[in-house]
Amino acid sequence: MAIGGKQVKRLGDLLVQAGKITNFQLQEALKKQKFLGKKIGEVLIAEGYVTIEDILEVLEKQTGITRINLELNTIDKRAIKAVPENICLKNDLIPFGFDGNKIKVAMWDPLNIFAIDDIYIASGFEVEAYLATRDEIKRTIERQYSDEQVTKAAEELSKEKQGDSKSQGNVDETFDDIKNAPVVKMIDYLIRNAIEQRASDIHIEPYEKIVRIRYRIDGQLQQVSTLSIDSLPPLVTRIKIMANLNIAEKRLPQDGRIITRLTDKEVDLRVSILPMISGEKIVIRVLSRDGYQIGRSSLGMSEEELQSLDNMTKNPHGIILVTGPTGSGKSTTLYTILNELNDEGKNIITIEDPVEYIMEGINQVNVNTKSGLTFANGLRSILRQDPDIVMIGEIRDNETAQIAVRAAITGHLVLSTLHTNDAPSSVVRLVDMGIEPYLVATSISGVIAQRLVKKICSKCKKEYKASVHEKKILAMDPYEELILHKGEGCAYCNNTGYVGRTGVYELMEITREHKEAILSDKSSDELRDISIEKGMKTLGLACKSLVLQGVTTVDELAKIAFLNE
Secondary structure, eight states: OEETTEEOOOHHHHHHHTTSSOHHHHHHHHHHHHHHOOOHHHHHHHTTSOOHHHHHHHHHHHHOOOBOOGGGSOOOHHHHHHSOHHHHHHHTEEEEEEETTEEEEEESOTTOHHHHHHHHHHHOSEEEEEEOOHHHHHHHHHHHHHHHHHHHHHHHHHHSOTTOHHHHOOTTOOHHHHHTSHHHHHHHHHHHHHHHTTEEEEEEEEOSSEEEEEEEETTEEEEEEEEEGGGHHHHHHHHHHHTTOOTTOOSSOEEEEEEEEETTEEEEEEEEEEEETTEEEEEEEEEETTTTTTOGGGTTOOHHHHHHHHHHHTOSSEEEEEEOSTTSSHHHHHHHHHHHHOOTTOOEEEEESSOOSOOTTOEEEEOBGGGTBOHHHHHHHHTTSOOSEEEESOOOSHHHHHHHHHHHHTTOEEEEEEOOSSHHHHHHHHHHTTOOHHHHHHHEEEEEEEEEEEEEOSSSEEEEEOOHHHHHHTTOOTTSOOEEEEEOOOTTTTTSSEEEEEEEEEEEEOOHHHHHHHHTTOOHHHHHHHHHHTTOOOHHHHHHHHHHHTSSOHHHHHHHGGGGO
16 A cells, blocks of 8 residues: 555664664563563563654655644644544544545554554545644544534534424433433533633623624633523523522522542532523533642742742741732732642641642631621631631632731731732722721732733744834834734634733732831832832733743734723
8 A cells, every 4th residue: 555655664663774772672672562562662662772753853864754743734624523522532543635536644553554444444435644743633632523523512402303302311322321311411511621721711601593602712702602592491490400509590590519630630610590681691611620730830920020929828827818809810919829839847738719629638618607607707717726827718808807817916827819910909998998907007018919921822922013002002212123023823722812811910018117107107109108118010011021032922912002001
């Protein structure tokens, strides 16, 4: 059989011919292959005889098969539909497009004639083989086929009649019947796909004739699928059952929780259901149990900012506030700080609404307003538990603020969050909440204001000359040439030009000058001026630095720059 215009040889023979391995090494690997049951390439790599790049280089050179980077190529959904997922998983391959009457397939082992026969039988197309790494293929299979599963499950669910006995919950149904019901498969695939796409939230929104499903990825909502409005009742019922909510209650909002395990990772799903005029809207927040364990080096802080953070956390008592809007990464920052402070010599207690991540060695309390366990009541009890460090999910009212300040003054380190635009405003907010300026000045150790900005996709990142408008935003000389970066858009980043997010920070350490300004009832602008004199970078300046480093774009800077003008 010929591939790429050349006669196929076995991989081992090609590696020997290219001088990558000796014949003796090949024979040794073949012996081990017999009882390991692995492919020869895997054995050779495991034994350290060759690398993945060695194999790809030899295959490309000796067979004329083209190397392809799947993460930079758009995948044709028709090709995905043509070849079943089990064939792809079994043979480490994935179809990605068509060339006339041929189907283009990326393969880890393009010399596997049995795999090529399987593709031909399944799709009816002649195969045009390409080379790709196993990791690239695996990631693409997970992403593409989970999309396809969601689409198929949506189609099945839309076809299912509203009056079908299975959707009504027949008591005689077997476990397999329930597991294979369209609504069950739809929810399972939806959650799995959201996790694989790195989504932070799943939105299920009812309208007059359709149900729209969207994911929030890197802070941006993206549509995934649409269903007929008839699909809404079974979807809502299934999610309510999973979250232990009242399936009969359709007039009041409900909140619940689902804990599930996917690919050896425990995932916490927070469910919020809100009655709308067209039906119940569902938002599911996706929380990975190990999401807080990113380490301070991954927060995105500069060396100077990490030093300021150290100065704040080394204080044995005082309040450290983390401030910013919803979705700005405040919880991740707090949990990262707690994780570093956590040791057996300290008693750390948190009170949260709700507890987002469970941490070993830390005592965590969940607010329950229905039973009377509020932030204020819980905090009073916590202070009788001999804590060294207390974390309050949010300071929302005067009562909680008063107790937090008293706790800090009496020798506790208190961590909490506030919703303000920048660091200096947090001090003024506490005074506005009724805390005496002398107590604020005495208790606060530091404030961290933060935002999240999208990072440029590393796979399609390119340089370009900045426009006059961009130079103006960056406060740069309009006549000086400036090179910036942006993502062109590729398959890896879903054609958005961005992958992932990083933090932008404004760290305000409280100094003697700050305390004097607070006691003199100075404004937040005057506090900001003092902080800048002491070396604080504003959010806008911190983001500008990331733009010039090629981490993010001017568009992302423009979203937060106005805060500091």
